[in-house]
Amino acid sequence: MLEKIGRGELSIIESDAVLPSSSATHLPKSFHSPVRAAAIPSDSQPNLRPPAIQASAMPQHIHIHTPPSVSPNLDQPIEDDDDIKFSISDISLxxxxxxxxxxxxxIGSLLYIADRIISITTGVITGQESIEDIITPITGDIVAGYTVSDEYGIRPFHPVTGEPNVPHNGVDLAAPVGTPIYAVGKAGDKTTVKCWWDEDGGGWVVNQTAESYPGYVFQSLHMSENGCKEGESAAGEVIAYSGNSGLGxxxxxxxxxxxxxxxxxPATKYLESAITGQPLKE
Ligand SMILES: [Zn+2]
Structure with a gap:
């Protein structure tokens, strides 16, 4: 009977129940050529037994039917098939x-980077400044005749709540209640003004925008409740008055x-424009 040893390796075992002895002697002859043995598909002998029952009487020359150099070539496609099947079935949910x-x-990261590049490019086109170029006043400076009582940046402690390391997003001027505040912008700019109440401590807040500064909002906090001119204005017009509203x-x-x-x-030039009404030049 034909015996399969490993993959593609054929041998003969003694069996007079399945094959006649003439077949057993005939088959090894035809398999002596390694080329012939390699050409026989391993699955063409599906009912062959494992090598454990190989007969001791088998001739020695039967063992070299498939030279070692041929075996890898026979094995490789089978192993590859196994790998492909495993990979496909292994793609789980x-x-x-x-x-x-x-x-x-x-993809999200790439979109974010693209968005930042577009923002920076747009900023250059519309004349927006980079943060590094902004000249902002510090505590103790004098701006338009008023002393800067607190600068922009992180405060070690909030002056009212005592909370540590809170950001101060503005520049404080020691200006009395009722100081007029002007629309910021270049000469001839139309500006928009919005007056609103900030529940988080800002009190009465005035937001303003100007034609020449797209993307900018100039904001005034702790304003007086009365005198806010909501809607359209022109740069240099009085739009509101300072106060003492909110948390301060x-x-x-x-x-x-x-x-x-x-x-x-906040750049000093914008603060000066807001407190003096002088139009911006650049
Ligand atoms: Zn402040």
């Missing part, structure tokens, strides 16, 4: 989800600048 999540994170240690004027929704250190 959790693995698919993980792949999708990783892809989403990578006393009367002062708090000026802030947002660019594209983010607080930035």
């Amino acid at each position: 959790p693995r698919l989800i993980m792949t999708a999540v990783c892809a989403a994170v990578i 240690t006393g009367e002062h004027y708090d000026f802030r600048v947002k660019i594209n929704g983010e607080y930035v250190p």
Whole structure:
């Protein structure tokens, strides 16, 4: 009987029940050629027995039917088939989800980077300044005749609540209640003004925008309830009056600048324009 040893290796065992002895002697002859043995598909002998029952009477030369150099060539395609089947069946739902999540994170990161590049490019086109170029006043400076009582930045402790390390998003001027505040912008700019109450301590707040500064919001906090001129104005017009509303240690004027929704250190030139009404030149 034909015996399969490993993959593609054929041998003969003694069996007079299945094959006649003439077959047993005939088959080894035809398998002497390694080429011939390699050409026989391993699955063409599906009912062959394992090598454990190989007969001791088998001739020695039968063992070299498939030279070692041929065996890897026979084995390789079979192993590859096994690998492919395993890979396809191994794609489980959790693995698919993980792949999708990783892809989403990578795509999200790329979109974020693209968005930042577009923002920076747009900023350059519209004349927006970089934060590094902003000249902002510090505590003790004099701006338009008023002393800066608190600068922009992180405060070690909030002056009212005592909370540590809180950001101060504006520049405070020691200005008395009733100081007129002007629309910020270049000469001839149309500006918009919005007056609103800030529940978080800002009191009466005035937001203003100007044609020449797209993406900018100039903000005044702790304003007087009365005198806010909501709606359209022109740069240099009085739009509101400072006050002492909201959470604070006393009367002062708090000026802030947002660019594209983010607080930035307020440039001195904008604060001067807000407190004097002088139009901006650049
Ligand atoms: Zn302040």
